[in-house]
Amino acid sequence: MPHTLVPVKQLTLFVNSTDQWHGQPLYSAIVRHCLDHGIAGATVVRCIEGYGSHHHLHTTRLLQLSEDLPVRIEVIDTPEKVAKLLDALDGMIDGGLTTIRDADVVKPTGASS
Secondary structure (H helix, E strand, O other), X not given: OOEEEEEEXXXXXXXXXXXXXXXXXXXXHHHXXXXXXXXXXXXXXXXXXXXXXXXXXXXXXXOOOOOOOEEEEEEEEOHHHHHXXXXXXXXXXXXXXXXXXXXXXXXXXXXXX
C-alpha cells in the first residue's frame, strides 16, 4: 500500500507514577493538557523497572508492592505544537527526564477513510 511520511516531533517524558499536579497524577494532567490543546496524540506507559539521575531503583520485583514506578509519556505532533507544549509543561514538571526527537508518521495514501 502506498504511503506518505509526515515529519513530526516525538516528545518523551519520564516521570514517577506518584508525581502529582493539583491533586491528580502528573501523567494524567499532562495527557489532559495535550487533549485540551489539540495535540495529535499522547500515550502513557507504566514501566516495570528503571532509575534516574538519583540512581534509586524503582521496580515491581521487590518484595513490597511499589507504587513509585517510572512512567513514560509519549507525545507526537508538529514541531511548532511540541515547542508550545514544552513551554506549557515547564511549570508542571519538576525533575524527570524529557527528550525530543525527529520522527515520521506513516500515512496511507491509497485508501480513503
